[in-house]
Amino acid sequence: MAQVIIYQTSNGNVAVCIPTGELPINEVLEKDCPAGAIIVDDSVLPTGTDAKFFDAWELSGSTVTVNFAKAQAIKLAQYNASAVQVAQKRQLNTLAGIENTPSDADFTAELTNGRAAIAAATTTAQLVAIANPT
């Protein structure tokens, strides 16, 4: 297991400092990281689908956890960003006289269902499984 340095940022997130090996990790801790940063084994970092929500990580002592409410908000933002892109594409199709598939009603329903699924999810695995609009 590799060692990394973690610390809480001003916005409450967790930053992970990865030493290159050019300097001993203690020197990296002192030189590159703010006060309060700690050296941990990288096995304490979230893995799998939890790792995909880095901006939802929170630090408590030397434990890193995923704030699920933040993870939901991140997923919803990604979902909405994709929805906007698809909607723009559909709007151009309409202006160009090209029929959209699925229909507007089905597309709207798809978005409603997707957002409901995000709201109902209880794990990061469920969030990752929800496909963004395409």
Added chain:
Amino acid sequence: MTQALNLANFANNLNTSGQTSNSGLQNSSITVNAGTGLSGGGTPSLGGSVTLNNAGVTSVSAGTGISVSASTGGVTITNSAPAVTAGEAKAWVAWTGNTSPSIISSYNVSSVTYVTTGTFNVNLTNALTDSNFACFANANYTGKGSTAGNDVINVTPITSSQAALTDYCNGGLRNSSYYSVAIFR
């Protein structure tokens, strides 16, 4: 005053041609010392010989980026390699940027800090003179040698020992699979 010469002493040291042998001389030899870069020498008798050898530089050949004008006599040695020192990268690093960032290789970089999604700090082992350096970065979304998406990579100096990289795609920050950064000054 009259002094008698003992001609017998001369006669004993003359050969049949009337020449004096070395043994009849007070200084019948010379000493030749080998100076710096030479070997040999000795104390030959008069009429004898001694050899001095070059024990220092015996040949000149050109290594990489060097040329020489000759191998004997006056030799001029010229650095024929382009002067690249000023343009050499002062630091570089490559790392994977997906969900578990890890360093691939580096030079003069002590660490890479994963700050937020799509935001990294590159920390230099030895600080540069100031923060007026040039940074170049590359990001591949799916791995080395292939790209996907329209990532906009922005890397800027922060201090003399730190640069910050951001990775935007379609207006949002995201992590690519592979990053490399080079810093010149």
